[in-house]
Amino acid sequence: MTSLSDTGEFIAKKYEPKGPVVLDCQINNIYYGNFRAVRDSHVPIEKNKVTGFIGPSGCGKSTVLRSMNRMNDLIESFRFDGSIQYHSNDIYGKKVDPVVVRRYIGMVFQLPNPFSMSIYDNVAFGLRLNGFKGDEEEMVVQALKRAAIWDDVKDKLKNSGLSLSGGQQQRLCIARAIATEPDVLLMDEPCSALDPIATRQVEELMVELKEHYSVALVTHNMQQATRVADVTAFLGVDISQGGRTGYLVEMDDTQKIFEDPQQLLTQQYVRGEFS
Amino acid sequence: MVYDPFKHASSDRTLSAPPSAFDYMKDKVFRSFAYCCALAIILLVTYIVFELGSQALPAIKTYGLGFVTGTTWDANQREFGVLPEIWGTLYSSLIALAIGGVLGVGIAIFLTQSFVHAKLELVFRTIIELLAAIPSVVYGLWGIYVLIPLLRPVAQWFYETLGWFPFFGTELSGPGLAPASLVLAIMILPTVAAISADAFQRIPYKVKEAAYGMGATKWEVILKVMLPTASSGILAGLVLGFGRALGETMALAMLIGNVNNISLSLFAPANTLASLLASTFPEAGEIEVQALMYAALVLLAITFIVNIAGLAVQQYAMRKFEGKK
Amino acid sequence: MSEITQQLPPVVEFPSLEKDSFDIRAIKNSTLTLMVWGIAIMASIPLFSVIFMLISEGGSRIDIEALTEIPPAGFETGGGFGNAIIGTFVMVGIASLISIPFGIMAALHLAILDPNSKLTTISRFLAKVLTGFPSILAGVFVYAVIVITTGTYSAWAGGVALAVLMLPTVTLAAEEAMRQVPQRMKDAAYGMGCTRTQVIMQVVLPTGLPGILTGVILAVAGAAGESAPLLFTALFSNYYMAELAEPTASLSILIYNFSGMPFDNQIELAWAASLVLVVLVLFFNILARVVGRSKFKE
Numbered sequence: 001m002t003s004l005s006d007t008g009e010f011i012a013k014k015y016e017p018k019g020p021v022v023l024d025c026q027i028n029n030i031y032y033g034n035f036r037a038v039r040d041s042h043v044p045i046e047k048n049k050v051t052g053f054i055g056p057s058g059c060g061k062s063t064v065l066r067s068m069n070r071m072n073d074l075i076e077s078f079r080f081d082g083s084i085q086y087h088s089n090d091i092y093g094k095k096v097d098p099v100v101v102r103r104y105i106g107m108v109f110q111l112p113n114p115f116s117m118s119i120y121d122n123v124a125f126g127l128r129l130n131g132f133k134g135d136e137e138e139m140v141v142q143a144l145k146r147a148a149i150w151d152d153v154k155d156k157l158k159n160s161g162l163s164l165s166g167g168q169q170q171r172l173c174i175a176r177a178i179a180t181e182p183d184v185l186l187m188d189e190p191c192s193a194l195d196p197i198a199t200r201q202v203e204e205l206m207v208e209l210k211e212h213y214s215v216a217l218v219t220h221n222m223q224q225a226t227r228v229a230d231v232t233a234f235l236g237v238d239i240s241q242g243g244r245t246g247y248l249v250e251m252d253d254t255q256k257i258f259e260d261p262q263q264l265l266t267q268q269y270v271r272g273e274f275s
Numbered sequence: 276m277v278y279d280p281f282k283h284a285s286s287d288r289t290l291s292a293p294p295s296a297f298d299y300m301k302d303k304v305f306r307s308f309a310y311c312c313a314l315a316i317i318l319l320v321t322y323i324v325f326e327l328g329s330q331a332l333p334a335i336k337t338y339g340l341g342f343v344t345g346t347t348w349d350a351n352q353r354e355f356g357v358l359p360e361i362w363g364t365l366y367s368s369l370i371a372l373a374i375g376g377v378l379g380v381g382i383a384i385f386l387t388q389s390f391v392h393a394k395l396e397l398v399f400r401t402i403i404e405l406l407a408a409i410p411s412v413v414y415g416l417w418g419i420y421v422l423i424p425l426l427r428p429v430a431q432w433f434y435e436t437l438g439w440f441p442f443f444g445t446e447l448s449g450p451g452l453a454p455a456s457l458v459l460a461i462m463i464l465p466t467v468a469a470i471s472a473d474a475f476q477r478i479p480y481k482v483k484e485a486a487y488g489m490g491a492t493k494w495e496v497i498l499k500v501m502l503p504t505a506s507s508g509i510l511a512g513l514v515l516g517f518g519r520a521l522g523e524t525m526a527l528a529m530l531i532g533n534v535n536n537i538s539l540s541l542f543a544p545a546n547t548l549a550s551l552l553a554s555t556f557p558e559a560g561e562i563e564v565q566a567l568m569y570a571a572l573v574l575l576a577i578t579f580i581v582n583i584a585g586l587a588v589q590q591y592a593m594r595k596f597e598g599k600k
Numbered sequence: 601m602s603e604i605t606q607q608l609p610p611v612v613e614f615p616s617l618e619k620d621s622f623d624i625r626a627i628k629n630s631t632l633t634l635m636v637w638g639i640a641i642m643a644s645i646p647l648f649s650v651i652f653m654l655i656s657e658g659g660s661r662i663d664i665e666a667l668t669e670i671p672p673a674g675f676e677t678g679g680g681f682g683n684a685i686i687g688t689f690v691m692v693g694i695a696s697l698i699s700i701p702f703g704i705m706a707a708l709h710l711a712i713l714d715p716n717s718k719l720t721t722i723s724r725f726l727a728k729v730l731t732g733f734p735s736i737l738a739g740v741f742v743y744a745v746i747v748i749t750t751g752t753y754s755a756w757a758g759g760v761a762l763a764v765l766m767l768p769t770v771t772l773a774a775e776e777a778m779r780q781v782p783q784r785m786k787d788a789a790y791g792m793g794c795t796r797t798q799v800i801m802q803v804v805l806p807t808g809l810p811g812i813l814t815g816v817i818l819a820v821a822g823a824a825g826e827s828a829p830l831l832f833t834a835l836f837s838n839y840y841m842a843e844l845a846e847p848t849a850s851l852s853i854l855i856y857n858f859s860g861m862p863f864d865n866q867i868e869l870a871w872a873a874s875l876v877l878v879v880l881v882l883f884f885n886i887l888a889r890v891v892g893r894s895k896f897k898e
Contacts, residue, residue, distance in 0.1 A: 305800075313723045323733075410878070417646075494633070497632075557831060557835065571737055
C-alpha cells in the first residue's frame with residue numbers, strides 16, 4: 001500500500017471505466033475565492049450505472065457533484081479549472097450557457113424542495129419549461145409511476161406538493177427531475193433528511209432508475225453506497241496546505257472499494273476508523 | 276441562435292431542450308429593467324436633493340447662514356429666518372420622544388415579556404398597529420376637538436400654580452406645543468414600540484433562562500438582562516421615531532399654532548419647519564417659495580442626519596445579535 | 601458518652617421558600633407590572649377615543665348626500681365630499697400604477713438578481729433613507745418638478761408625489777417577502793435549467809406573493825391617508841374632476857381645510873370624511889393581514 005503521509009502530491013490511480021462514459025469529469029482545481037475546495041480528481045460517470053461518492057465531511061463531494069451541472073456557477077467566487085466532457089462537449093466550454101447544461105443534467109437535492117404548487121404542476125414544471133409539445137398528462141403520470149409515488153398521490157394531484165411527507169416530497173422531486181428524461185441524474189445526499197423506511201424506498205428507486213439514467217450519488221452513509229452504487233469514488237481531505245482541500249483517493253467497483261481497497265486511507269475510512 | 280451542443284449527442288429519449296431565443300431575450304430585457312429600477316431609486320434620491328438644492332439656491336445666495344439664525348418670517352419685508360421653526364421642530368419632537376419613547380418601550384416590554392395571554396397580546400399588538408394606521412390629518416382633527424379642550428383646564432391649573440416655572444409660563448389659549456407634542460408622541464409610539472419589541476424578540480431564549488436560573492425575579496430579568504441586551508435596538512427605535520417626529524406635518528400644522536415664537540413654555544404656540552411649509556407654501560409668491568425651498572432643505576438635512584444615525588444604530592444592533600463583527 | 605456525640609448539630613437557617621408579598625423585591629415586581637399595564641391601556645385610549653369620535657361625530661353625518669355631493673361653501677348647509685373620494689382613489693391609483701411595478705422590479709434586483717453588489721447596497725440604503733423622509737418634502741419636490749413645469753396643480757402631480765412615498769415602502773417590503781422564499785426552492789428551479797427570469801416568474805413571485813401583496817397593500821393604505829404631499833401638488837377643488845391635469849380634491853386635504861373653519865356644517869363634514877378615510881385605510885390594513893396569513897406552508 002502506498003504511504004499517505006505526504007498527501008500533498010498524491011494523485012489517485014486512474015479508474016478505467018468498463019462501459020461507455022456519459023460524463024467524464026477531469027477536475028484539476030475548484031476554488032471558492034482563494035479557498036481551494038477540490039483538486040486533482042478524475043471521475044468518469046458511466047452510463048446506466050450508479051456512481052457513488054463517499055468521504056469525510058468537507059471533502060468536497062457535494063462540490064464535485066454540483067460542478068457537474070454547473071450549479072456552483074450561482075456562487076460568485078466559484079472557479080473551475082478542468083473539463084467535464086458530456087458527449088464529447090465540455091460543459092464548461094466558453095460558449096456553453098449553464099442554463100442549457102442544467103436542462104440535460106437533472107439534480108435531486110439534499111432536502112426535498114418541491115415548489116409551492118400542485119403535485120401535478122411540480123412534475124409538469126420541467127416539461128413546460130422545455131417546451132414539451134406532446135401529451136403532458138401522460139408524461140406526468142409516467143414520471144410519478146417511475147418515481148414510485150403514483151399510488152400515494154394519484155387521488156390528490158391538485159394538492160400542494162408541500163402537503164406531502166418528507167419521503168413523498170423527495171420522491172416527488174425525483175419525479176420532477178426525471179419527467180424530462182435527462183441523461184444524467186445527480187443526487188446530493190437525497191436521503192439525509194428521510195426516515196429509514198423512506199430511505200429504503202428511495203434507494204430501491206435509485207436501483208431501478210439506473211436502467212434509464214446514469215446516476216451520480218453523493219452519500220455520507222457507507223451502507224447506502226454498498227447497497228446502491230456500482231462504482232464508488234472515495235474522496236479524502238488534504239489539510240497539508242492549511243485549508244481543507246478535497247481530492248480523489250480511490251475509485252473502483254463498489255465491492256472492491258469496500259472489500260479490498262488499495263489505499264490505507266480508504267481502508268481506514270470504510271472500516272469506520274474516521275468519518 | 277441558442278448554442279446547444281448537447282441536443283444531438285444525448286439520448287433520443289430526452290425531452291430536454293435549451294431555452295428558446297425568445298426566452299433568452301425575455302431574460303435579458305427583464306433583468307435590465309430590474310437593474311434600471313434599482314438604479315432609479317438612487318437617481319430619485321439624488322434628484323430630490325439636487326432639485327431642492329437648486330430651487331433653494333437663490334435664497335441661499337441671498338440669505339446665507341443668516342437664514343438659519345434669523346427669527347422673523349415676513350414675506351412683505353422679504354425677511355426670512357427659520358430659527359423659531361428649527362427650535363419648534365426640535366423641541367416638539369424631543370417632548371414627543373420623551374413621552375412616546377417611554378410609552379413605546381413600556382409597550383414593547385408588555386408585548387414581549389409574557390405579561391398577558393398570547394391572544395390578549397395580539398389584541399394590544401393590533402391596537403398599536405392601528406394607532407400607526409390612522410392618518411395624520413385625523414389626529415389633527417381629534418387634537419383640535421378632543422385633546423385641546425381636555426388639556427385646557429389642566430394647563431390652566433399648571434399655569435396658575437406653577438407659573439413661575441418656565442415650562443408652564445403661559446396660558447394655553449388654543450393650539451400650542453403641548454397638544455402638538457402629545458399627538459406627535461402618539462404617532463411615533465408605534466414606531467418605537469415595533470422596533471423595540473423586535474429587539475426584545477431577537478434576544479435568544481437562553482439568555483432569559485440563564486437569568487431566571489440564577490433566581491432573578493421577572494422584573495430583575497427585564498431590567499438587568501433584557502433591557503441592556505436590547506438597548507441598541509431600542510436606541511435605533513428611538514432615533515427613527517425622532518426622525519419621524521421631525522418630519523411630521525399635518526397634525527402639527529393643525530395643532531401647534533403656526534406662530535414664530537421661541538419659548539420654553541409647553542402651552543405657547545410655536546411653529547415647525549414642516550408646518551411652516553404646509554401653511555405658507557400654497558399662497559407664497561416666487562421669492563417666498565425660494566425661501567421655503569431653503570427651509571425644506573434645512574428640514575431635509577436635519578432628518579437625513581437623524582435617519583442615517585438611526586439606521587446605523589439599527590445595523591449595529593442587528594449585527595450584535597447575529598454575531599457578525 | 602463522649603463530648604462529641606453530645607454536641608447538637610449546628611442550626612442552619614434555611615430561607616423560607618414561601619411567597620412573601622411584602623418582600624421589597626415582590627413589591628417592586630408588582631408595581632412595575634402594574635405600570636406596564638397602565639402604559640398599555642393608556643396607549644390604547646387615543647385609538648378608542650378617535651374611533652368613538654369618528655362614529656359619534658362622523659357617523660351621524662354619513663349619508664348618500666355626504667358621499668356624493670360637492671363640498672359646501674361658507675354658510676351653505678348640506679353638501680358632501682364625493683369629489684374628494686374620487687380624487688383620493690384616482691391619485692392613489694396613479695401612485696400605485698407607478699410605484700408598484702417599479703418597486704417590485706427594484707426589489708427583484710435587490711433580493712434575487714444581484715443581492716450583494718454595490719449598486720444594491722446603495723439602492724437599499726437610500727430606499728431606507730427615503731422611507732424616513734418627511735412626506736411634505738415629496739410634495740415640495742414634485743411641486744418644483746411638475747407643478748412649476750406644467751404650470752398647474754394636478755392629479756398627476758399629486759399621484760407622483762404619493763408614488764415617491766410609496767416606492768421605497770413597496771421596494772423594501774417586496775424585497776423582504778422575496779427573501780422569505782426558501783433558497784432550496786430557487787435551487788430546484790435553477791437545477792432544472794431555468795433562466796433567472798424563469799426562476800423569478802415561476803417560483804419566486806408566486807411563492808412570495810402573499811408577502812409582497814401585504815407590503816403593497818400597506819403602502820397603498822399609507823398613501824391613501826397622506827395629505828402633506830398633496831397640499832401643493834394636487835391642491836383642492838370644489839368640483840368633480842373633469843381631467844387629470846387640474847387641481848383635484850382629496851379626502852385628507854378636505855379634512856385639513858374644513859377642520860379650521862368656523863362653521864359647524866364643515867366641521868361635521870370633516871368628521872364624516874375622516875370616518876370614510878379611516879374606514880378605507882383600515883380596510884386596506886385588514887386586507888393586508890388576511891392576505892399575509894395565507895403564506896405558503898413550509
